[in-house]
Amino acid sequence: MKSMLIISRQSPWSGPTAREALDIALAGGAFDIPMAILFMDDGVFQLCAGQHAATLQQKDLTANLQALSLFGIDDLYVAQSSLAARAVQPVETLSVKRVSDSEIATLINRYDHTITL
Known part of the structure; x- marks a missing residue:
């Protein structure tokens, strides 16, 4: 089965993109597709505690x-x-596993498909 890496680059409050990245990952997981997510750039803000999304x-x-x-x-x-x-x-x-910039290319190459949002 083909594997997929989602690269999530958007903050949780910049619009629906961060949520869509997670929805894609969850849908893939529901169909037993090997999935992974890489949070980078403003996407790392999704990993913060105490977000006030409703505001x-x-x-x-x-x-x-x-x-x-x-x-x-x-x-x-x-x-x-x-x-x-x-x-x-x-x-x-x-x-979450921390990866250096030099490890990101290797990580991407491990997966059959990559989606960047």
């Missing part, structure tokens, strides 16, 4: 993030440089 009339992504493992999506990655540039610490309830 910005956005859907809170916390439940979607927590559901990933229920759908067999355990390979979550985050770009270390994006975390450092934005002074972000991922919420401790998610198990």
